[in-house]
Amino acid sequence: GQNIDQPTEMTATEGAIVQINCTYQTSGFNGLFWYQQHAGEAPTFLSYNVLDGLEEKGRFSSFLSRSKGYSYLLLKELQMKDSASYLCAGMDSNYQLIWGAGTKLIIKP
Amino acid sequence: NAGVTQTPKFQVLKTGQSMTLQCAQDMNHEYMSWYRQDPGMGLRLIHYSVGAGITDQGEVPNGYNVSRSTTEDFPLRLLSAAPSQTSVYFCASSYDSSSSGANVLTFGAGSRLTVL
Numbered sequence: 120g121q122n123i124d125q126p127t128e129m130t131a132t133e134g135a136i137v138q139i140n141c142t143y144q145t146s147g148f149n150g151l152f153w154y155q156q157h158a159g160e161a162p163t164f165l166s167y168n169v170l171d172g173l174e175e176k177g178r179f180s181s182f183l184s185r186s187k188g189y190s191y192l193l194l195k196e197l198q199m200k201d202s203a204s205y206l207c208a209g210m211d212s213n214y215q216l217i218w219g220a221g222t223k224l225i226i227k228p
Numbered sequence: 229n230a231g232v233t234q235t236p237k238f239q240v241l242k243t244g245q246s247m248t249l250q251c252a253q254d255m256n257h258e259y260m261s262w263y264r265q266d267p268g269m270g271l272r273l274i275h276y277s278v279g280a281g282i283t284d285q286g287e288v289p290n291g292y293n294v295s296r297s298t299t300e301d302f303p304l305r306l307l308s309a310a311p312s313q314t315s316v317y318f319c320a321s322s323y324d325s326s327s328s329g330a331n332v333l334t335f336g337a338g339s340r341l342t343v344l
Contacts, residue, residue: 123270127268152332154333159338160337160338161318161335161336161337161338162271162318162333162335163335164332164333164334167332206270206271208270208271210331214325214326214331215273215286216271216273216331216333217270218270218271218272219270220268220269220270221270
């Protein structure tokens, strides 16, 4: 079957670095997406990886290893506004998205 | 440029009532979809459309109908509401569903539905 696993909740300190892991099993693979969702709001796109390696976008980076079925989102210089849920989604061979349940990130001062 | 507009934001229904959640986008996106989001679960696809006049079922279509008469609009109809349909519903669109790099979804603000 198809499945996305990510931790339910993580806590980090303002100014620190946090890594949110995601493992995926999809029927075929057309890329891995990360979305950010603040409480009570809609998800917004953060990153897309289809090739192995690290993609950096400001304070946020996303990594993909297709051979391991593994991705992570790295957030640097954490700010209070980064408190949100982070959703990992894999795209299968039919271009359908399989979503994880999301990781709630709590930032403490 | 409004993006994806969903209405209503909140709705309370009684079991057996019907209603329509409206979704409109002004980005000329071909692909539109409806998801539900429940605590502890990932987003689940209800129905989707790859263009005007074309709709298809997602993972959890039972109890819901959709239509796509124009590129802009994609309403979701609950035929006879049940407590199990209590959820937050999101409409999302993208330029193209068949090219993964272009398949970045833009979400509406969400509709919180409670069925008593």
